[in-house]
Amino acid sequence: MTDPNKAVFLSYASQDAEAAKRICDALRAAGIEVWFDQSELRGGDVWDRQIRQQIHDCRLFVPIVSANTEARVEGYFRREWKLAVDRTHDLSERVAFLVPIVIDATPDAKADVPDAFRHVQWTRLPGGNAPPAFVERIWRLTTPVAPSALPTATAPPEYRTAQESPTTNGAHRVVRIALWAVCGLVAVGLAYYVADRFWLMTHTVAERPAAPAPPPTKPAIPEKSVAVLPFVDMSEKKDQEYFSDGLSEELIDQLAHSPDLRVIARTSSFQFKGRNDDVRTIGQRLGVANLLEGSVRTSGKTMRVTAQLIKVSDGSHLWSETYDRDMGDIFKVQDSIAQAVVTSLQTTMRGQTHSSEQKHENTDAYAAYLRGLYFQYKFTDEDSGRSIGALQQAVRIDPGFAMAWAALARTYENEAINGWMPIAKAHAEARRAVGHALSIDPNLAYAHAQLMAIEWNSFNFSAGRAERIKVRELDPSDIALLNTDAIEAANAGRFNESINLLKKAIKHDPLNLRWLGYLWEEYMLVNRFSDAEDTVHEILAINAGYDGAHCNLGYILLARNKAKEALATMSQESDKDTRAWCTADALWALGQRTELDALLAKAKTEYARSGADAFDIAVLYAKRKDEDEAFRWLDRAYQNKEPVMTAIGISYPLRNLRDDPRFAAMLRRLD
Numbered sequence: 197m198t199d200p201n202k203a204v205f206l207s208y209a210s211q212d213a214e215a216a217k218r219i220c221d222a223l224r225a226a227g228i229e230v231w232f233d234q235s236e237l238r239g240g241d242v243w244d245r246q247i248r249q250q251i252h253d254c255r256l257f258v259p260i261v262s263a264n265t266e267a268r269v270e271g272y273f274r275r276e277w278k279l280a281v282d283r284t285h286d287l288s289e290r291v292a293f294l295v296p297i298v299i300d301a302t303p304d305a306k307a308d309v310p311d312a313f314r315h316v317q318w319t320r321l322p323g324g325n326a327p328p329a330f331v332e333r334i335w336r337l338t339t340p341v342a343p344s345a346l347p348t349a350t351a352p353p354e355y356r357t358a359q360e361s362p363t364t365n366g367a368h369r370v371v372r373i374a375l376w377a378v379c380g381l382v383a384v385g386l387a388y389y390v391a392d393r394f395w396l397m398t399h400t401v402a403e404r405p406a407a408p409a410p411p412p413t414k415p416a417i418p419e420k421s422v423a424v425l426p427f428v429d430m431s432e433k434k435d436q437e438y439f440s441d442g443l444s445e446e447l448i449d450q451l452a453h454s455p456d457l458r459v460i461a462r463t464s465s466f467q468f469k470g471r472n473d474d475v476r477t478i479g480q481r482l483g484v485a486n487l488l489e490g491s492v493r494t495s496g497k498t499m500r501v502t503a504q505l506i507k508v509s510d511g512s513h514l515w516s517e518t519y520d521r522d523m524g525d526i527f528k529v530q531d532s533i534a535q536a537v538v539t540s541l542q543t544t545m546r547g548q549t550h551s552s553e554q555k556h557e558n559t560d561a562y563a564a565y566l567r568g569l570y571f572q573y574k575f576t577d578e579d580s581g582r583s584i585g586a587l588q589q590a591v592r593i594d595p596g597f598a599m600a601w602a603a604l605a606r607t608y609e610n611e612a613i614n615g616w617m618p619i620a621k622a623h624a625e626a627r628r629a630v631g632h633a634l635s636i637d638p639n640l641a642y643a644h645a646q647l648m649a650i651e652w653n654s655f656n657f658s659a660g661r662a663e664r665i666k667v668r669e670l671d672p673s674d675i676a677l678l679n680t681d682a683i684e685a686a687n688a689g690r691f692n693e694s695i696n697l698l699k700k701a702i703k704h705d706p707l708n709l710r711w712l713g714y715l716w717e718e719y720m721l722v723n724r725f726s727d728a729e730d731t732v733h734e735i736l737a738i739n740a741g742y743d744g745a746h747c748n749l750g751y752i753l754l755a756r757n758k759a760k761e762a763l764a765t766m767s768q769e770s771d772k773d774t775r776a777w778c779t780a781d782a783l784w785a786l787g788q789r790t791e792l793d794a795l796l797a798k799a800k801t802e803y804a805r806s807g808a809d810a811f812d813i814a815v816l817y818a819k820r821k822d823e824d825e826a827f828r829w830l831d832r833a834y835q836n837k838e839p840v841m842t843a844i845g846i847s848y849p850l851r852n853l854r855d856d857p858r859f860a861a862m863l864r865r866l867d
Contacts, residue, residue: 202228202229202255202338202339203229203230203231203250203253203254203255203256203338204223204228204229204230204231204254204255204256204258204334204338205230205231205250205251205254205256205257205258205276205280206219206220206230206231206232206258206260207257207258207259207260207273207276207277207280208259208260208265208273209260209262209264209265209268209271209273211262211264212260212262212264212265212299212324214324215260215262215299215321215323215324216232216260216324217232217324218323218324218325218326219258219260219297219321219324219326220232222326222330222331223326223331223334225331226331226334226335227335228331228334228335228338231250231254233247247276247279248279251276251279251280251283252279252283255293255337255338256292256293256294256295256334256337256338257280257283257293257294257295258295258296258297259273259276259277259280259294259296259297259309259313260297260298260299260324261296261297261298261299261302261304261307261309261313261318262298262299262300262302263300263301263302265302265307265308265309266302266307266308269308277309277310277313278310280293280294281294281310281312281313284312291472292316292337292472292473292474294312294313294316295316295317295319295334295337296309296313296316296318296319297318297319297320297321298318298319298320298321299320299321299322299323299324300322300323304318304510316474316476317474317475317476317510317511318510318511319333319511320512327513327516328502328516328518329502329504329513329516330513332428332489332490332491332502332504333489333504335428335430335491336428336472336489337472338472417479417483417484417485418458418485419485419541420456420457420458420485420541420542420543421457421458421459421460421483421484421485421486422451422457422458422459422460422484422485422486422487422488422505422537422541423459423460423464423465423478423479423482423484423486423487423488424444424447424448424451424459424460424465424487424488424489425444425465425468425469425478425487425488425489426440426441426444426465426466426468426469427440427441427443427444427489427490427491427492427501427503428440428490428491428492429491429492430491430492430493431492431493431494431495432493432495436492436494437570438563438566438567438569438570439492439494439563439566440491440492441466441566441569441570441573442565442566442569442570443492443501443526443530444462444465444466445462445569446530447488447530447533447534447537448460448461448462448465450530450531450534451488451534451537451538452673452674452675453673454538454543455673456543457538457541457543458484458703458704459704460482460483460484460704460705460706461675461676461704461705461708463705463707463708463710464482464705464706464707464708465482467707467738474511475487475506475508475511476508476509476511478508479508479509480508481706481707482706482707483703483706484508485507485508485509486505486506486507486508486514486537486541487505487506487508488503488504488505488506488533488537489503489504489506490502490503490504490533494523497522497523497524497559498520498521498522498523499519499520499521499522499523499526499529500518500519500520501518501519501521501529501533502516502517502518502519503516503517503519503533503536504516504517505536505537505540505541514540514541515536515537515540517532517533517536519532523559523563524559526559526562558593558594558597560593561590561591561593561594561597561600562590562597564586564587564589564590564593564600565586565587565590565597565599565600565603567582567586568583568584568585568586568587568590568600568603568604568607569583569603570583570586571583571586572603572606572607572610575610575614577614577616580607580610580611580614580616581616583607584604584607584608584611587600587603587604587607588604591604591632595632596636597636598632598633598634598636598637598640598643599633599640599642601629601630601632601633601636601643602629602630602633602640602642602643602646603642604629605625605626605627605629605630605633605643605646605647605650606626606646606649608622608623608625608626608629609622609623609626609646609649609650609653612626612653612839613653613839615808619653619837619839623650623653623654626646626649626650627647627650629646630643630646630647630650633646634647639670640670641666641667641670641671641674644663644666644667644670645663645667647663648660648663648664648667651663652842653837653839653842654837655837655842655866657866657867664677664680675701675704675705676701678697678698678700678701679697679698679701679711679714681697682694682695682697682698682701682714683714683843683846685697686718686721686845686846687843687845687846687863687866688845689845691718691721691722692722694718694846695715695718695719695722698711698714698715698718699715702715707738709735709738709739709742712731712734712735712738713735714846715731716728716731716732716735716748717846717847717848718846719731720751720752720755720848720851721846721848721851723755725752725755725756728748728752729749729752732745732748732749732752741770743769743770743771743774744769744774744778746765746766746767746768746769746778747766747769747774747775747777747778749765749766750762750763750765750766750778750779750781750782751778751781751848753765754781754782754785759782759785759786760786762781762782762785763779763782763783763786766778766779766781766782767779776791776795777795779791780792780794780795781819784819784820792816792819792820795816796813796816796817796820799812799813799816800813807836808836808838809838810829810830810832810833810836810838811829811830811833811838811840811841813829814826814827814828814829814830814832814833814850815847815849815850817829818849818850818851818852818853819849819852821852823852823853823856823858826850826852826853827853827856827858827859827862830844830862831862834862834865834866841866842866844862844863844866845863845866
């Protein structure tokens with residue numbers, strides 16, 4: 197016994213020893229420790245204590261079910277089964293521990309096994325023959341990866357030194373949470389292009405808590421639905437995570453072009469990265485009938501990609517395959533996997549006019565491109581610089597790589613929105629990059645989405661809408677367009693339409709905290725406080741460490757004229773800056789002005805230093821119901837072209853200004 201936290205305990209009837217050994221050998225060949233007792237004579241106090249200790253210490257308990265176990269109403273394996281079930285009583289329900297295997301035609305519904313076995317996924321391995329897909333699944337379950345321990349890809353030498361962001365001051369944080377993310381959505385129009393990562397970055401703790409729990413009621417799950425889980429990096433040095441993540445995202449993108457297939461978006465499927473939840477739990481939480489998972493192992497210019505399509509209801513494998521290829525064949529492998537999935541699910545895939553340029557042959561450029569995306573998704577100032585460096589490297593290697601140029605534009609736009617680079621400079625660099633992309637491929641939807649972001653954040657709204665129309669023509673399958681429509685409808689005051697569009701989008705991305713946050717904000721603006729409260733609890737079920745949840749619950753209480761209760765709830769916020777911002781609102785409602793006055797003074801000091809963030813000051817005056825000063829600072833924010841201004845139509849912090857004619861006039865200036 198070397199590491200009990202990774203050990204697998206095999207429990208079997210003596211008649212099934214050969215099948216058990218096949219399973220054991222397959223797992224051990226993959227480096228998985230297996231506790232597999234082959235004693236012919238079982239019993240005795242010492243032996244009994246050893247078995248009990250192993251069942252208590254092991255990571256997974258794998259009972260082998262067969263006609264032989266069915267025939268035996270008494271046997272030591274049944275004592276092992278009971279000990280394993282007893283241990284589950286002390287384990288969290290999130291922990292996958294029982295992994296039953298059936299080695300013949302024994303039906304699981306009527307098998308003579310403990311009830312606890314029926315509550316988890318079963319696997320069928322006829323004769324104990326374990327395919328790579330099964331070994332991969334066990335490897336996943338025995339090798340949890342904490343988010344804080346994820347490997348980092350080697351940084352190219354071009355990466356620049358990170359700048360200090362002027363917009364991360366704690367006094368501004370809650371306003372940024374509610375509004376900068378919204379403006380990013382309107383600007384980019386596609387959920388994965390700008391504000392999504394920033395919003396998630398500010399709303400999640402460094403280490404994820406419990407995996408998301410499903411809402412109380414769920415609609416029927418369509419059979420033609422799938423989620424692509426992040427492929428696992430099984431390279432020896434564990435330094436190819438950017439490659440395995442990139443493969444997963446490419447497959448999500450390809451499968452999304454199946455018109456009758458519901459494909460869960462990256463934001464939700466990547467919530468399970470590094471987790472070991474069983475497939476039924478994941479399927480229920482994502483609302484899909486099928487899961488695609490796999491692994492990537494690279495060595496030099498060669499790779500091994502293993503993929504398997506799993507039916508959630510019974511854990512059976514609809515399809516699995518292992519590809520041993522040169523790196524230059526990565527696109528063929530992606531196409532093969534995607535086609536196998538759509539064939540298995542009896543669906544079709546339309547042409548992909550938006551990504552034709554990806555079919556290039558330069559693997560070095562492609563690897564740099566994937567590194568760029570990997571760092572882009574981290575959404576920090578430093579990692580954004582690394583993303584720029586990697587993407588610049590990609591286009592230097594392959595100047596005709598349109599998708600890399602477009603991704604570079606996206607990173608520059610992130611810099612503008614987050615304040616990591618002066619807005620004018622970031623927009624100029626983004627325009628240059630997207631211009632290269634569109635000169636190479638005029639029909640690249642992703643590039644048109646980046647241009648839409650640039651135009652919108654430059655307050656060129658007509659040009660931005662024209663680009664959005666172009667995106668819809670080229671890629672109607674992109675669900676984020678629903679979210680864009682929802683935001684624009686809300687800006688125009690059509691909140692019921694907006695709420696319905698958001699709900700439709702969330703079906704495809706059920707764990708997207710940002711979209712749920714927008715839904716909360718809209719419920720608040722139309723006084724649907726019970727729905728708003730349900731939405732906050734849904735967010736907490738996804739991420740118990742959500743930054744701002746207790747503030748949001750407190751705002752609901754404030755809206756119900758329960759200031760004391762609101763203050764008590766807001767005081768539970770773990771982040772001190774967020775807590776200071778929202779408790780100031782509750783104290784103001786209770787007649788105590790000191791805290792809000794202090795925030796206003798601090799914001800003005802910041803503005804005098806940087807000349808930016810006039811919007812924050814406008815919000816603080818709106819909270820004080822000082823309409824004249826609020827509009828004076830809103831006008832200054834408009835003159836500064838602060839990106840957050842593009843979405844003031846759905847700003848809950850500006851709710852006190854909505855009935856003033858000047859608010860409608862400001863919206864017209866932004867139309």
